[in-house]
Amino acid sequence: MLLTLLKRELMIARRNWIGLAIPVFFFVMVVSLFPFAVSPDAPVLQKIAPGIIWVAALLATLLSLEQFYRTDYQDGSLEQLVIMSSPTLVASAKIIAHWILTGLPLVLISPLLGVLMQLNYGVGYDSVAEDHTVVLMLSLLLGTPTLCLIGAVGMSLTLAANRNGMLVSVLILPLYVPILIFGASTVTASLENFGYNGQLAILGALLLLAMVFAPFAAGRALKISVS
């Protein structure tokens, strides 16, 4: 059942890829503004890079949430899905599809932004072990699914409200703060040659916690929203 739902999401997304590409473009554009605005100096950029990239990833996720349920809600298929399978399953399929379509591209494109923000300034070309972009990717890989999971709860709650995109931003941004703190500090720790496993572990723990609770909360909220 989950696979059927997931396959449908991916099929629709393939026909509608422009809408999904926009958050990724946004991510790249926002980050690329900083060398212009702040300074093109490598040490300066390197210092602010973790925070900038993480904040941009967070905003890009927020932007993509807008389309999470919208068309399904408008054309009535969300109702049908809730009747024909369970709300929790529907929410889970949406979350997985949403991460594959919007979270994963952010992770994959982040090395490019790492280059742009001089993340590897002062690191030798041959030392993979010290490559900070790998750490950035790892932190995003563990962080973005949590952002999607929390976002799903917010979207399910505000589905029936007008301008739910605005409302959901205000609702869930505070909940994104812990992930932002640990995500950015993972990369900062790596830049300063400290151990970053602890931060990654916390990101992983937050992800597990969200995976356990968010699908049920989102399902429950979805059920209320369609009534």
Added chain:
Amino acid sequence: MINSGLFASDLTVSRAEQTLIEGAELHLAPSSITYLYGENGAGKTSLMRCLCGLLPADQGSIRWNGKPISSSDSNYFNDLLFLAHALSMKAELSIMENLHFYAKLRGVNNANGLIQQAAQQLGIDHLLARRFAELSAGQQHKVALCRLVVEPAKIWILDEPFVNLDHQTRDWLANTMMEFAKQGGVVLFTSHHEIEQLTIDQRLSLEH
């Protein structure tokens, strides 16, 4: 207590803090067609959504074959086919893909033959590969009606199924509904016009 079909007792439904139905009792027996009518805003759609488990009732119980619809052993949601006003089809997918998805959710694995057959009956079999968004309103409505043939169900709840249809399709829908009822199915539908082709077993009127 009635143990067959859909039985609602002491049902109170409200929408936007306005009570639409109060303390109603309603029985949709197997092999029967029920016609629900009333003015715009009388609560027909709300009642249907309530019977589909989408809108929680303020009070009262709804039972399917004697078991509460929310309990899993009633199997109600597998037996239910609800066609709402919104057609619930994805504009990006083809007709075939849309219908195939719903069939798959019902556990029908080889739906292609059934979809072909349904589309042929409705005269849209040449459009199966087209995207849903490319069809006319009437054709889109026909696609939604195909679900009646493709998906196995025991109870149909149809919100204004006769809207936007040409004469031929009206006849087809009336016949399909009667055939379904003959085989033991339960049908509840709304309409603003009398459907003369249809033998109606029960009439329910909703008033303000």
